[in-house]
Amino acid sequence: MSEIALWQLLASANVPPWKAEQIVQAVRIPRIVAEPSGVQSYEHVRQALLRQPSLFDTERERIVKANLEPVAKAVFGGVRMTSRKTLPRRIRAVDDFPAALFTRGDPSVLERPTVAIAGTRAASPYGKAAAIKFAEELANRGVTILTGGALGIEAAAHSGAFAAGGPSVALPAAGVDKAYPASHNTLFQRIIDNGCLMSPFPLGTVMHAHLFSFRNRVIAALADAVLMIEAPEGSGSLSTANAAAELGRQVFVVPSNITSLSFRGSHALIRMGATLVDHPNQVLLDLGLPTSPPKPTPESLTESQQKILEAIGTNLASTDQITEATGLEPSTVMAELTVLEFSGKVIRSQEGYSVCP
Numbered sequence: 001m002s003e004i005a006l007w008q009l010l011a012s013a014n015v016p017p018w019k020a021e022q023i024v025q026a027v028r029i030p031r032i033v034a035e036p037s038g039v040q041s042y043e044h045v046r047q048a049l050l051r052q053p054s055l056f057d058t059e060r061e062r063i064v065k066a067n068l069e070p071v072a073k074a075v076f077g078g079v080r081m082t083s084r085k086t087l088p089r090r091i092r093a094v095d096d097f098p099a100a101l102f103t104r105g106d107p108s109v110l111e112r113p114t115v116a117i118a119g120t121r122a123a124s125p126y127g128k129a130a131a132i133k134f135a136e137e138l139a140n141r142g143v144t145i146l147t148g149g150a151l152g153i154e155a156a157a158h159s160g161a162f163a164a165g166g167p168s169v170a171l172p173a174a175g176v177d178k179a180y181p182a183s184h185n186t187l188f189q190r191i192i193d194n195g196c197l198m199s200p201f202p203l204g205t206v207m208h209a210h211l212f213s214f215r216n217r218v219i220a221a222l223a224d225a226v227l228m229i230e231a232p233e234g235s236g237s238l239s240t241a242n243a244a245a246e247l248g249r250q251v252f253v254v255p256s257n258i259t260s261l262s263f264r265g266s267h268a269l270i271r272m273g274a275t276l277v278d279h280p281n282q283v284l285l286d287l288g289l290p291t292s293p294p295k296p297t298p299e300s301l302t303e304s305q306q307k308i309l310e311a312i313g314t315n316l317a318s319t320d321q322i323t324e325a326t327g328l329e330p331s332t333v334m335a336e337l338t339v340l341e342f343s344g345k346v347i348r349s350q351e352g353y354s355v356c357p
Contacts, residue, residue: 119153139166
């Protein structure tokens with residue numbers, strides 16, 4: 001499609017959004033007998049664009065050098081363009097939002113209330129459990145879950161959305177045809193099937209650290225609110241929360257133990273005015289959405305179960321550590337841990353057990 005080739009060139013040349021929209025309206029691309037099927041057949045798009053008088057010399061140079069090779073493959077892979085004019089009003093009000101996004105899937109899911117969930121890639125079991133819990137409850141109430149598609153917290157958030165049968169959206173810091181990390185290819189396909197994969201970057205763009213800041217601002221603009229689950233000091237995910245605050249979006253933070261280094265950045269956001277939340281209903285209420293009904297009161301814990309939960313606390317503990325801290329027989333610890341796991345009180349990982357949020 002000539003449209004994708006045109007946006008590929010404009011994105012590669014870093015043409016400002018307002019100017020790109022004007023050029024798209026003004027450019028006249030000659031019709032061809034058949035739909036383009038290779039690199040050379042898109043050259044007519046490049047030549048038509050270069051005739052635009054509003055382009056600066058630096059933009060022309062980038063257009064000449066821009067790579068059109070990924071376009072044909074992307075078209076056959078289902079990539080389409082989503083204009084910011086077709087996105088929800090909250091996005092159109094952001095002046096520097098990209099004029100269009102490369103998209104795979106259904107971008108209309110962003111018309112729902114949308115919450116961006118962010119956090120560290122090196123997530124703790126507690127953090128992952130919190131991401132799953134919040135995402136699942138929010139998705140159950142009709143919220144679209146949005147992330148950068150990273151490992152750790154963000155992957156867990158998509159798991160929660162999938163569990164609720166709700167849509168989710170991912171914006172990797174790469175071209176939509178070079179989604180990163182590669183280990184998430186299966187996850188990304190599931191996101192496409194139940195929502196969409198989007199990117200403001202030209203096709204063929206590989207992940208690079210300098211892309212994260214801009215990508216995170218796009219995520220903040222797409223969201224009604226940002227929920228920070230777990231972020232240490234200096235975490236790149238904090239820029240999403242900062243951008244959200246600048247754009248007037250609500251920022252929510254899930255707390256943890258004050259000694260937890262992996263939550264230092266999250267707690268700093270609370271000190272700067274972000275809203276502390278310990279239940280998804282608090283997010284739903286602030287967004288003016290119906291809350292989830294309260295769950296039935298769980299049965300009373302046995303004395304052994306209470307000891308085990310106190311021994312784990314907000315940390316990660318192995319069965320040996322729990323046995324030593326509680327003084328219980330190893331067989332009793334294993335039996336009670338099994339009961340606690342099935343009842344949703346603890347979560348097990350390769351490193352040990354942690355208490356569910």
